[in-house]
Amino acid sequence: MDKILNLLEQNATYTVEQLAAMCDRDEDELRATIDKYEKDGVILGYQALVDWDKTDREYVSAFIEVKITPKHDFGYDKVARTISQYPEVQSVYLMSGVFDLAVLIEGKTLREVAYFVTHKLSTLEDVMSCSTHFVLRKYKDKGVEYRVPDADIRGEL
Amino acid sequence: MIDYSKVLSSTVSEMKPSGIRKFFDLLQGRDDVVGLTVGQPDFVTPWHIREAGIDSLKDGKTYYTSNAGLEELRVEIANYLERRFSLKYDGASEVIVTVGGSEAIDLAVRACVEPGDEVIIPTPCFVCYEPCVRLAGGTPVILETKAKNNFKVDPEELRALITPKTKMLVLAYPNNPTGAIMTKEELEEIAEVIRDTNIVVLSDEIYSELTYGRKHTSFASIEGMHERTIVASGFSKSYAMTGWRMGYIAAPKILAKQMLKLHQYVIMCAPTTSQFAALEAVKNGDSDIEMMKEEYDRRRKYLLKRFAKMGIECFEPEGAFYAFPNIGKFGLSSEEFCERLLNEYKCAIVPGNAFGETGEGFARISYAYSIKHIDQALDRIEEFVKTI
Numbered sequence: 074m075d076k077i078l079n080l081l082e083q084n085a086t087y088t089v090e091q092l093a094a095m096c097d098r099d100e101d102e103l104r105a106t107i108d109k110y111e112k113d114g115v116i117l118g119y120q121a122l123v124d125w126d127k128t129d130r131e132y133v134s135a136f137i138e139v140k141i142t143p144k145h146d147f148g149y150d151k152v153a154r155t156i157s158q159y160p161e162v163q164s165v166y167l168m169s170g171v172f173d174l175a176v177l178i179e180g181k182t183l184r185e186v187a188y189f190v191t192h193k194l195s196t197l198e199d200v201m202s203c204s205t206h207f208v209l210r211k212y213k214d215k216g217v218e219y220r221v222p223d224a225d226i227r228g229e230l
Numbered sequence: 231m232i233d234y235s236k237v238l239s240s241t242v243s244e245m246k247p248s249g250i251r252k253f254f255d256l257l258q259g260r261d262d263v264v265g266l267t268v269g270q271p272d273f274v275t276p277w278h279i280r281e282a283g284i285d286s287l288k289d290g291k292t293y294y295t296s297n298a299g300l301e302e303l304r305v306e307i308a309n310y311l312e313r314r315f316s317l318k319y320d321g322a323s324e325v326i327v328t329v330g331g332s333e334a335i336d337l338a339v340r341a342c343v344e345p346g347d348e349v350i351i352p353t354p355c356f357v358c359y360e361p362c363v364r365l366a367g368g369t370p371v372i373l374e375t376k377a378k379n380n381f382k383v384d385p386e387e388l389r390a391l392i393t394p395k396t397k398m399l400v401l402a403y404p405n406n407p408t409g410a411i412m413t414k415e416e417l418e419e420i421a422e423v424i425r426d427t428n429i430v431v432l433s434d435e436i437y438s439e440l441t442y443g444r445k446h447t448s449f450a451s452i453e454g455m456h457e458r459t460i461v462a463s464g465f466s467k468s469y470a471m472t473g474w475r476m477g478y479i480a481a482p483k484i485l486a487k488q489m490l491k492l493h494q495y496v497i498m499c500a501p502t503t504s505q506f507a508a509l510e511a512v513k514n515g516d517s518d519i520e521m522m523k524e525e526y527d528r529r530r531k532y533l534l535k536r537f538a539k540m541g542i543e544c545f546e547p548e549g550a551f552y553a554f555p556n557i558g559k560f561g562l563s564s565e566e567f568c569e570r571l572l573n574e575y576k577c578a579i580v581p582g583n584a585f586g587e588t589g590e591g592f593a594r595i596s597y598a599y600s601i602k603h604i605d606q607a608l609d610r611i612e613e614f615v616k617t618i
């Protein structure tokens with residue numbers, strides 16, 4: 074596995090120049106490799122982790138456990154892809170266990186999220202039931218703790 | 231009124247404050263300054279190690295341990311030294327758990343050095359050896375390592391400094407501030423010089439886990455040197471545990487026994503919570519070392535690449551987390567260079583002469599910082615050197 078992927082996952086702001094120097098690779102070769110990762114859908118995007126609670130944005134999020142109606146000859150892909158189309162949906166996972174899909178959704182208000190669940194998600198043909206859990210506070214996401222980073226107060230002899 | 235000059239020991243009063251501190255202090259409370267001055271990891275101690283410390287507190291392990299440290303910890307340190315560096319020590323009688331590598335160094339020096347004794351200290355080096363020797367009444371004898379030798383100890387130069395009074399040789403590789411290492415073959419040449427003497431070697435191997443490319447060779451593992459080597463090491467750098475104050479000494483029984491007496495009277499025992507954390511580190515921390523080392527190595531490579539682009543000459547550091555670029559060509563003394571860089575470009579690095587006269591013409595750059603931080607600092611250095 075290519076170490077570059079770990080490094081970019083940790084910090085997408087690394088430039089090709091930095092990555093090439095850090096990993097002893099040729100800049101042009103690395104640029105081509107990353108282009109290919111993007112083309113092949115290995116790298117799908119580069120995003121910042123924003124703690125919306127620290128901004129004035131109105132924001133709520135919820136995890137929804139979705140059960141799918143069992144059907145003969147049925148794959149989950151179709152319904153998962155359909156759910157993924159809604160812009161308010163942040164993530165969709167197929168799960169083992171008592172429910173089938175875990176859906177993370179974001180909205181401005183509780184009411185907006187409730188509306189999405191009652192009017193859009195639960196009315197989908199294949200959706201049997203939804204169980205909604207509102208997020209009260211985010212502590213960690215994508216390996217990063219949601220708190221103000223400590224100041225560098227390391228001492229020295 | 232009391233006359234303090236009559237109270238204070240002249241040896242202590244005459245001791246100069248560390249030259250690293252001076253620059254470090256200059257940047258305190260200034261958030262406009264980007265510094266590369268700190269000689270300690272920027273990682274937090276791995277969670278399983280912190281948790282072991284916390285659990286020991288929860289379990290009420292708040293007593294003194296035996297003076298030499300928890301026996302289980304000493305045994306595990308001995309296992310670790312064998313596993314990583316092929317060293318053979320008896321944990322029960324040849325390992326002492328100390329308050330950082332710092333105490334280990336002090337114990338070794340004070341257990342051996344008497345007034346009149348000479349201690350050979352290769353420089354540039356970490357700042358504590360010389361004061362420790364002076365406190366013990368010994369005379370520091372400086373061996374100036376050279377950039378052209380990649381800051382390694384030259385056996386012939388060593389031979390030239392040995393006198394009947396030479397008691398101890400300090401070897402500190404991987405080296406702070408240069409990042410130099412010494413290979414097995416090079417250490418063997420040093421061993422040849424002292425083999426038939428009564429010189430004891432204080433081998434400060436605190437950076438032994440942080441080598442890039444080659445594995446560290448302990449001086450104690452060189453044929454015939456075990457009997458005359460005191461290995462001082464610790465947990466600060468390899469496991470990012472500076473604040474726990476955990477180090478150790480590994481030495482032949484007869485030496486360890488005397489150092490233990492000192493440790494007993496002065497320290498009693500190393501902090502118990504830290505000992506439990508350290509136990510977890512030596513037993514289950516090999517992969518943490520690997521993870522941090524890989525990250526340091528990436529920064530090291532990045533730093534060297536940028537120096538090369540800037541036209542600043544820097545020999546390739548193979549250990550620790552420092553680079554020691556040559557700034558001589560800019561025509562300023564190390565102190566001037568660093569002071570102007572700080573005042574005019576708000577970037578702090580440590581002048582090489584803080585580590586001994588031989589460091590003049592160089593500066594120490596720590597890469598125990600994020601790439602982003604290193605980049606910002608290097609941008610400022612680059613701007614600065616364009617103007618001189």
Ligand SMILES: Cc1ncc(COP(=O)(O)O)c(C=O)c1O
Pocket residue numbers: 269329330331332333356402405406434436463464465466472475476477
């Ligand atoms: C070469 C060297 N030896 C020993 C020490 C002491 O470290 P500690 O007392 O944290 O183990 C340091 C710390 O910077 C060092 O650089």
